[in-house]
Amino acid sequence: MTTQDLPSAFRHASPAPVTMACDRLLVFGGPYSNLAATRAMLAQAKRLGFGPDEILCTGDVIAYCGEPAETLDLIADSGIQVIMGNCEEALSANQDNCGCGFDAGTQCEVLSVQWFNFASGQVNQDQRHWMADLPRQVFVEIGGRKMLATHAGTSSINEFIFASSSAETKLAQMVAADVDGMITGHSGIAFAQVLSSRLWLNAGAIGIPANDGTARVWYAIVEEKQGRIDVQIRSLTYDPSPSIKAMDERGLASGYRDSLSTGLWPSMDVLPQTETRQVGVALDEVQLKWSLRKS
Numbered sequence: 001m002t003t004q005d006l007p008s009a010f011r012h013a014s015p016a017p018v019t020m021a022c023d024r025l026l027v028f029g030g031p032y033s034n035l036a037a038t039r040a041m042l043a044q045a046k047r048l049g050f051g052p053d054e055i056l057c058t059g060d061v062i063a064y065c066g067e068p069a070e071t072l073d074l075i076a077d078s079g080i081q082v083i084m085g086n087c088e089e090a091l092s093a094n095q096d097n098c099g100c101g102f103d104a105g106t107q108c109e110v111l112s113v114q115w116f117n118f119a120s121g122q123v124n125q126d127q128r129h130w131m132a133d134l135p136r137q138v139f140v141e142i143g144g145r146k147m148l149a150t151h152a153g154t155s156s157i158n159e160f161i162f163a164s165s166s167a168e169t170k171l172a173q174m175v176a177a178d179v180d181g182m183i184t185g186h187s188g189i190a191f192a193q194v195l196s197s198r199l200w201l202n203a204g205a206i207g208i209p210a211n212d213g214t215a216r217v218w219y220a221i222v223e224e225k226q227g228r229i230d231v232q233i234r235s236l237t238y239d240p241s242p243s244i245k246a247m248d249e250r251g252l253a254s255g256y257r258d259s260l261s262t263g264l265w266p267s268m269d270v271l272p273q274t275e276t277r278q279v280g281v282a283l284d285e286v287q288l289k290w291s292l293r294k295s
């Protein structure tokens with residue numbers, strides 16, 4: 001596939017897409033300036049035996065929490081593959097908001113002003129250059145399958161695609177990109193769906209819990225096993241108290257600080273009705289077997 005084959009939103013993307021070829025992949029999204037969670041995630045990946053070339057982060061390294069520069073340095077030094085999120089796009093371009101696409105006046109928009117201004121004041125020019133150089137797409141070849149990893153979807157870097165979002169839209173994006181599956185993040189709640197034999201995987205986020213009333217955060221493993229692909233969505237339990245302390249000390253005593261312990265989001269402006277009904281309901285881990293696509 002060339003960039004000419006990609007949907008229009010990506011045709012002029014720079015730098016060029018990257019390809020990862022591996023037998024298994026650990027994916028996580030949304031470190032969100034949460035240094036303690038990022039440390040815990042990387043330690044867990046090491047415990048599970050994943051090397052840096054088998055780990056993918058779907059972006060938004062910097063967002064709501066109190067240690068943006070430290071979290072970015074940890075991720076950059078880890079050597080893992082990172083995709084540009086809307087937060088990296090906005091910060092690297094010196095924009096004045098996070099680019100999440102929140103509607104004006106919503107709670108999400110009000111909260112984003114606080115953390116974005118703080119984060120923008122913390123990152124240096126080298127870190128902005130690192131963010132600017134991140135690819136917007138990574139192709140993942142695993143078990144004979146070709147997957148496209150992006151921050152949110154193929155239409156834009158900040159579209160919110162949830163489990164309840166249109167299956168037709170997800171399938172259309174995968175067909176248009178000519179891939180067997182998608183790997184995404186951005187919306188903050190992990191899920192995996194097989195749609196007409198194609199996989200849509202959102203690996204969730206490690207920086208803020210999944211609005212399920214627990215302080216757990218989420219990641220995914222995609223692994224070739226005996227001619228099929230096993231997909232797991234796993235929870236990660238860590239101690240958020242250092243990140244809560246950092247937010248208090250740095251003037252970010254917002255609803256996001258409370259989320260780290262309550263597991264509930266401070267605002268549900270972006271949530272569809274289905275996900276709103278599931279707020280506070282503890283999520284289960286997921287194991288899904290993805291069989292070969294029928295041609």
Ligand SMILES: [Fe+2]
Pocket residue numbers: 060085086087151158186187
């Ligand atoms: Fe995002």
